[in-house]
Every structure is written in C-alpha cells, then in structure tokens.
Amino acid sequence: MIDRDRCLALDAADPLRAFREEFVLPEGVIYLVGNSLGALPRRAADRVRRAVEQEWGGQLVGGWNQAGWYDQPLALGDRIAPLIGAGPGEVVVGNSTSIAIYQAVAAALRLRPDRRVIVSDARNFPTDHYVVQGLAGLLGGYEIRDAAEGRFDDAAVVLLSEVDYRTGARADVPAVTARAHEAGALMVWDLCHSVGAMPVDVSAADFAVGCTYKYLNAGPGAPAFLYVSPRHHATAENVLQGWHGHAAPFAFETGYRPAEGIRRFAVGTPHVLSSAALDAALEIWERVPMDLLRAKSMALTSLFVDLVGDLLELVSPADAEARGSQVSLRHPDGYPVMRALIDRGVHGDFRAPDILRFGFAPLYIRYVDVHDAAATLREVLDKELWRDERYAQRLAVT
Amino acid sequence: MIDRDRCLALDAADPLRAFREEFVLPEGVIYLVGNSLGALPRRAADRVRRAVEQEWGGQLVGGWNQAGWYDQPLALGDRIAPLIGAGPGEVVVGNSTSIAIYQAVAAALRLRPDRRVIVSDARNFPTDHYVVQGLAGLLGGYEIRDAAEGRFDDAAVVLLSEVDYRTGARADVPAVTARAHEAGALMVWDLCHSVGAMPVDVSAADFAVGCTYKYLNAGPGAPAFLYVSPRHHATAENVLQGWHGHAAPFAFETGYRPAEGIRRFAVGTPHVLSSAALDAALEIWERVPMDLLRAKSMALTSLFVDLVGDLLELVSPADAEARGSQVSLRHPDGYPVMRALIDRGVHGDFRAPDILRFGFAPLYIRYVDVHDAAATLREVLDKELWRDERYAQRLAVT
Numbered sequence: 001m002i003d004r005d006r007c008l009a010l011d012a013a014d015p016l017r018a019f020r021e022e023f024v025l026p027e028g029v030i031y032l033v034g035n036s037l038g039a040l041p042r043r044a045a046d047r048v049r050r051a052v053e054q055e056w057g058g059q060l061v062g063g064w065n066q067a068g069w070y071d072q073p074l075a076l077g078d079r080i081a082p083l084i085g086a087g088p089g090e091v092v093v094g095n096s097t098s099i100a101i102y103q104a105v106a107a108a109l110r111l112r113p114d115r116r117v118i119v120s121d122a123r124n125f126p127t128d129h130y131v132v133q134g135l136a137g138l139l140g141g142y143e144i145r146d147a148a149e150g151r152f153d154d155a156a157v158v159l160l161s162e163v164d165y166r167t168g169a170r171a172d173v174p175a176v177t178a179r180a181h182e183a184g185a186l187m188v189w190d191l192c193h194s195v196g197a198m199p200v201d202v203s204a205a206d207f208a209v210g211c212t213y214k215y216l217n218a219g220p221g222a223p224a225f226l227y228v229s230p231r232h233h234a235t236a237e238n239v240l241q242g243w244h245g246h247a248a249p250f251a252f253e254t255g256y257r258p259a260e261g262i263r264r265f266a267v268g269t270p271h272v273l274s275s276a277a278l279d280a281a282l283e284i285w286e287r288v289p290m291d292l293l294r295a296k297s298m299a300l301t302s303l304f305v306d307l308v309g310d311l312l313e314l315v316s317p318a319d320a321e322a323r324g325s326q327v328s329l330r331h332p333d334g335y336p337v338m339r340a341l342i343d344r345g346v347h348g349d350f351r352a353p354d355i356l357r358f359g360f361a362p363l364y365i366r367y368v369d370v371h372d373a374a375a376t377l378r379e380v381l382d383k384e385l386w387r388d389e390r391y392a393q394r395l396a397v398t
Numbered sequence: 399m400i401d402r403d404r405c406l407a408l409d410a411a412d413p414l415r416a417f418r419e420e421f422v423l424p425e426g427v428i429y430l431v432g433n434s435l436g437a438l439p440r441r442a443a444d445r446v447r448r449a450v451e452q453e454w455g456g457q458l459v460g461g462w463n464q465a466g467w468y469d470q471p472l473a474l475g476d477r478i479a480p481l482i483g484a485g486p487g488e489v490v491v492g493n494s495t496s497i498a499i500y501q502a503v504a505a506a507l508r509l510r511p512d513r514r515v516i517v518s519d520a521r522n523f524p525t526d527h528y529v530v531q532g533l534a535g536l537l538g539g540y541e542i543r544d545a546a547e548g549r550f551d552d553a554a555v556v557l558l559s560e561v562d563y564r565t566g567a568r569a570d571v572p573a574v575t576a577r578a579h580e581a582g583a584l585m586v587w588d589l590c591h592s593v594g595a596m597p598v599d600v601s602a603a604d605f606a607v608g609c610t611y612k613y614l615n616a617g618p619g620a621p622a623f624l625y626v627s628p629r630h631h632a633t634a635e636n637v638l639q640g641w642h643g644h645a646a647p648f649a650f651e652t653g654y655r656p657a658e659g660i661r662r663f664a665v666g667t668p669h670v671l672s673s674a675a676l677d678a679a680l681e682i683w684e685r686v687p688m689d690l691l692r693a694k695s696m697a698l699t700s701l702f703v704d705l706v707g708d709l710l711e712l713v714s715p716a717d718a719e720a721r722g723s724q725v726s727l728r729h730p731d732g733y734p735v736m737r738a739l740i741d742r743g744v745h746g747d748f749r750a751p752d753i754l755r756f757g758f759a760p761l762y763i764r765y766v767d768v769h770d771a772a773a774t775l776r777e778v779l780d781k782e783l784w785r786d787e788r789y790a791q792r793l794a795v796t
Contacts, residue, residue, distance in 0.1 A: 065793045070794055098641065127640050239533070252523075
C-alpha cells in the first residue's frame with residue numbers, strides 16, 4: 001500500500017502543484033466537494049471587488065460599454081469553448097443549467113418537428129429530467145423514454161450527462177453522439193460533471209450545457225453555459241426570447257428578430273457580478289494542460305480506490321478511464337458517516353439513499369490529501385465513530 | 399422660477415436626505431439613470447465581499463446551510479413583498495425579468511386553457527413583448543393582441559407595465575386589474591419601473607414580475623422577482639421545472655413534484671453573489687417611508703418639468719400623479735444631446751428614436767441636482783453644444 005511519504009513525493013513532482021496556490025482553502029479542511037462547488041480562486045475575490053466597486057460603483061450604467069458587460073456572455077463563452085472542444089462564437093454564458101437545458105431541448109424539438117420522443121436518463125441529475133418533464137407537459141404529445149431502455153429510434157432528442165453525478169461513470173461521448181445521429185435524433189450533452197475535470201469534446205454534438213460553479217470554480221450560483229453547434233445557428237430557435245437575444249436589443253423594436261449566431265441564445269440582463277467571478281476563474285484555465293489534468297485526476301481517484309476499496313462497495317467504475325474525477329462509495333448509513341468525516345475535516349457529500357461522494361479537483365487536491373482522507377474514512381468506519389447521535393440529524397441541504 | 403438656493407433649502411429640509419449617504423456616487427456626476435441601474439449602496443460592497451470571502455471562501459459548499467443560500471430566494475422575496483403590497487411566501491427571487499415573465503405568462507395560460515388571446519403592450523419594454531411572442535410561437539394557436547386596442551375580452555392573460563419605460567406614464571393598477579378580471583383574464587404586472595419608485599400594490603393581481611437593479615439598487619444583472627397570488631399557489635404551474643422548485647430537491651427523486659407555495663417557482667441554483675448585493679440593498683428599503691418617497695419623487699420630477707418644460711416637448715404625463723419617477727423629453731437629435739450632457743456630468747439615457755430619459759431616484763437625488771441638471775441641459779441646447787461631432791458616434795449600448 002502506498003504510504004504518506006510516497007504521496008508527499010508525488011505532490012512534490014506534480015506538474016500542476018503550483019495551481020493550488022491560486023485557491024483559498026480553509027485550514028484543516030480536505031475539500032473533496034469541488035464537484036459540487038469549486039473553491040474560491042484568489043483572483044476571483046479581487047475581480048468581484050473590482051466589478052462591484054470600480055465598475056458598478058464607479059462607472060454605473062456606463063459599465064455596459066466601458067466594462068464590457070454587454071459582451072460578457074459571448075466573451076466568456078469564447079473562453080469556455082476550448083474546454084469543451086468548441087470554437088469561438090459557439091458558446092453563450094448566462095442563467096442556470098436548468099434554463100440552458102430547457103433552451104437546448106426546446107430548440108432540438110423545434111428542429112425535429114416530426115418526432116415525438118425525448119430520450120432522457122431517469123438517473124441523470126434530477127433537474128435535467130424535471131426540465132424535460134416540464135417542457136413535455138407544456139407542449140403535450142411527447143413521450144419521455146428512459147435512456148436505460150437503450151433505444152434512440154424515433155427520438156427527436158437525446159439528453160445525457162457525460163459524467164453521472166451520482167456514480168461518476170463517464171459516457172462515451174463520440175459513440176453515443178454517433179448513435180443518436182444514426183437514429184436521426186439530436187444530441188444534447190450535460191457537461192456539469194465533466195467540464196474542468198477532463199478534456200471534453202462535444203463538437204460532434206448538437207447542443208451542450210454545463211455549469212461553471214463546480215470544477216470551473218466560478219462561485220455559488222455562477223452562470224451556466226450553452227453550446228450550440230454552428231450547423232444549427234441559422235435555424236435553431238431560442239424559445240426564451242429575451243431582449244439580449246435580439247438582433248438589436250437597444251433599438252427597442254416591437255418585434256423579436258433573433259441575433260445572428262450564438263447571441264440569439266442569450267435571454268435577459270446578464271448577471272454581471274457572478275460573471276466577474278467566472279471571468280477570473282477562466283484566467284486560470286487558460287494555463288491548464290488538460291492532458292496533465294486528466295492524468296492527475298485518474299491518479300487521484302485510483303489512489304483513493306486503492307486505499308479504501310476494501311472498506312466499502314465501490315459505486316464508481318473500477319476503471320479510471322471510465323470515471324470522472326469523483327469516487328462514489330456505498331454505505332447504508334452514508335449520511336452519518338459523511339457527517340462524521342466532515343467533523344474531522346474531510347469534506348465529501350452524501351447523495352440519497354446511500355452514496356458517499358468524494359470529488360477530486362486536480363487543481364487543488366494533493367496526493368497527501370487523498371491519503372489523509374482515506375485514513376480518516378478508515379478510522380471513522382473501524383471505530384464506528386459515525387454512530388454518534390449528533391451525526392444522524394439532517395441538515396436542510398445534505 | 400425656483401432658484402438654486404431654494405433647492406439647497408429644500409434638500410436641507412428633506413426627510414429622506416440621510417439616505418444619500420448610503421450610496422457611492424462618483425464625484426462630479428449627477429446620476430439620473432437610477433431607473434436603468436441603481437447606484438451602489440456602500441453596504442452592498444461590504445456584503446458581496448463577505449459572500450465571496452467568508453461564505454464561498456470560508457464555508458465552501460457548507461454555505462448552503464450556514465449562509466442560508468438555499469433559503470435566499472424565498473427570504474429575499476419576503477423582504478421585497480412589502481414593497482409591492484404582497485405578503486410573506488408570495489414572492490420568489492431569481493433569474494431575470496425575461497424569465498420571470500415567461501413563467502408568469504405560461505402559468506396564466508395553463509390556468510385559462512379555454513382561451514387563446516394574450517394581451518400585451520407593443521410599446522411595453524421590448525423583452526416583455528418578445529417573451530410573449532416566443533411563448534406563443536412555441537405553443538401555437540395563440541393570438542397576441544396589442545393592449546392599445548383596449549379590449550380584454552376573451553383574453554387568457556393581460557401583461558402590462560405599471561410604469562412605461564419610455565414615457566414614464568403610470569397605469570392605474572387597481573382599475574386595469576379589475577377590468578382584466580371582469581373580462582375573465584388573469585393579470586400580470588411588470589413592476590420594473592415602479593418598484594422602489596413609489597408605493598406599489600399588486601395584491602389584487604394574479605402575477606407580477608420586476609427587476610431589482612433599477613430603483614432597488616441591487617446591482618448590474620441582479621436577480622428578478624416573481625409574485626404569485628396565493629389564490630393560485632395550489633394550481634399554478636411553473637413550466638420551468640428546475641430542481642430548486644421541487645418539493646424535495648435534495649432527495650434527488652426521478653419525478654418532478656412541485657414544492658408547496660411560492661417555492662415551486664424557483665428554477666435552478668440561485669445566483670448567490672448577485673443575491674448578496676440584493677440582501678444589502680433591501681436593508682435600506684426596510685427604513686424607507688414609501689409615502690415620503692413618492693412625495694419627493696413627484697416633487698423632483700415636477701421641478702425638472704418646471705425648469706425645462708419650455709425647452710423641449712414633454713413626453714411624460716404633465717400630471718405628476720400620472721408619472722413614475724422619470725421625465726422623458728423629445729428631441730430629434732436626442733442621442734448627441736444626451737452625449738453632450740453626459741460629457742458635462744449629467745447622466746441620463748437615450749431611447750430610440752428621439753427620447754431623452756431622466757430618472758430621479760429619490761433616495762440619492764437632491765433638489766440641487768435637478769436644478770443643476772436642468773441648467774446644463776439649457777446650456778447644451780442654447781449653445782448647441784450637442785453639435786460637436788464627437789457626440790454623433792454611437793456606443794454599443796446607448
């Protein structure tokens with residue numbers, strides 16, 4: 001078994017080790033929840049302060065021009081594009097993932113008016129499935145087919161996640177996209193749990209959505225992004241027709257004329273303060289070699305599996321290539337076990353009914369953190385420390 | 399004519415004068431664009447810094463419980479409620495006005511399935527009308543009738559603004575709401591240009607939406623709010639079914655079950671940093687006597703009309719009671735006139751084709767500001783200073 005000194009040596013040789021200094025990480029905490037909310041980049045704190053004090057406070061409404069607020073949704077999209085295999089003018093930032101999914105699936109349905117089947121994964125992150133249910137309910141006449149059935153025939157659109165939020169299982173994006181296209185369906189990928197965790201390439205797909213507050217580290221409630229393949233730019237419709245998607249939003253015309261290109265998928269006034277944090281977070285990503293990131297991610301998750309695989313059932317795929325940057329383990333009393341871990345400085349999270357999730361953000365998690373987290377988990381289980389009644393009490397957000 | 403000394407005396411006697419100290423106002427600027435983007439409250443800068451550094455940076459994902467992020471959309475809604483005549487549990491904060499309009503109008507259409515007419519004002523702020531056009535296009539079979547026709551018969555829903563963004567004209571909310579109800583329609587009010595500018599009461603209406611970045615001073619791209627009358631809470635549907643509107647979002651169920659009450663109108667992950675600024679801005683509103691606010695607002699707009707009414711055609715109603723907190727004037731070369739004013743420290747804005755807009759936020763605009771702005775406008779027009787060719791060049795955002 002790999003020991004602590006060996007982990008320290010791996011950290012010393014880690015080509016990504018300098019990135020950890022970019023982040024604020026509380027003392028005494030091993031933060032394995034970067035797959036839920038990424039840590040604060042130091043430069044994001046400075047950037048948000050500048051957006052508030054200099055832009056809002058100093059330029060006031062002039063910030064639309066001077067600080068570039070108006071162009072932010074596209075400018076930020078262009079900087080996310082390389083992380084998902086997209087090009088400039090193909091990604092727009094704004095709103096939330098739920099809303100981006102609504103836009104993508106609705107646009108896909110409009111592009112396939114002769115079809116009445118939506119394929120969605122009932123085990124997918126719930127908001128994806130809920131959004132589809134809401135849209136199908138509004139439109140009427142659609143069948144929602146569970147992706148577990150494995151049939152794409154007659155589907156208008158297939159909506160899947162590249163990495164499963166619960167298990168960490170990674171889909172084969174090129175193969176599934178090709179299968180959807182062979183069936184005549186359009187493909188929408190949810191990248192929430194893959195973007196920033198590994199190289200992503202959705203250039204063959206039709207639409208993709210993702211959030212920026214997990215591995216991308218843009219802060220709580222940071223805006224989402226929406227990718228639309230350029231082959232659909234002339235024909236895809238944004239059913240959420242807000243003024244920022246208009247060809248001339250400041251002409252205040254009475255009729256909606258969609259903007260050219262990806263801008264038509266903008267909706268309302270952009271969330272400038274949240275976007276400022278994203279702006280800073282993306283400066284870091286411009287310097288990250290994604291192949292090294294993936295290599296470290298696989299090494300971290302493999303190390304954790306090696307260290308604790310004998311303790312609990314592994315829910316994630318055993319093959320690192322088939323995983324995202326997380327490890328999920330099963331325990332019937334997963335909730336108090338996680339509370340006991342957090343009480344000892346090891347922060348993961350719990351997903352009902354029995355999943356312990358540990359996310360390994362390669363930019364700031366070290367090999368020694370994995371070692372120490374595994375040792376703490378072993379102690380909590382060996383000594384049954386989780387049986388303390390304090391840990392049974394549920395918090396509002398688990 | 400009222401002179402500058404008299405304005406200084408009015409300021410000294412103004413019962414709201416202390417509120418100006420709450421705001422950051424750049425030196426040498428008379429900021430008459432608070433109806434577009436409110437000024438920065440000093441406490442908002444502090445509050446956002448705390449959200450970034452202490453909540454995100456220090457609590458990380460624990461902020462959902464410790465900092466109350468999860469409850470923010472409802473907690474903030476409860477604090478907006480008194481400003482619009484609503485009660486606790488009737489207002490939810492999030493997303494943008496465009497999206498809130500989509501939710502409100504779609505919910506109204508679902509509550510009136512036997513009707514196929516949407517009444518909307520073609521002169522309304524464009525995003526309202528665009529959103530309706532997009533929704534009608536998605537659903538098919540709906541007629542959009544211009545409110546200028548004055549007929550509500552057979553309408554499923556009537557969507558209007560309390561204060562017109564262009565002219566500043568104020569609608570008679572109780573009378574129009576009653577007329578809509580007599581016709582069997584549901585009433586949706588857009589409060590963007592009235593909330594924070596005057597006492598508002600939409601308690602008789604069915605839905606209302608508004609933004610928080612204008613008179614409420616919550617910052618660029620701050621989240622919008624949505625009011626739903628409690629008589630519709632059990633039956634109104636949110637067609638944007640995101641996980642934060644679910645009865646048990648952290649149970650990760652596969653089927654959507656709407657939450658009880660107003661929470662069902664939440665959608666995705668709330669924009670926490672933008673919400674922090676709103677949190678601080680609302681602390682100020684808790685101390686504002688709305689009758690005094692309205693009295694000062696009417697005095698300010700009336701003073702401006704008195705001082706410049708001979709110079710340009712008044713687009714706003716001549717009767718202060720019939721206006722919001724803005725004055726709109728017409729000039730065929732409105733764009734360079736406004737640029738010339740801004741160059742001299744008087745900030746208003748321009749709305750195509752020929753409207754000069756001046757907003758008077760009563761919390762931080764003084765009588766002497768109105769006097770000086772009017773004097774500058776007179777000079778710009780008398781000396782034709784706006785003919786300088788620098789002022790003809792259009793900026794991206796006007």
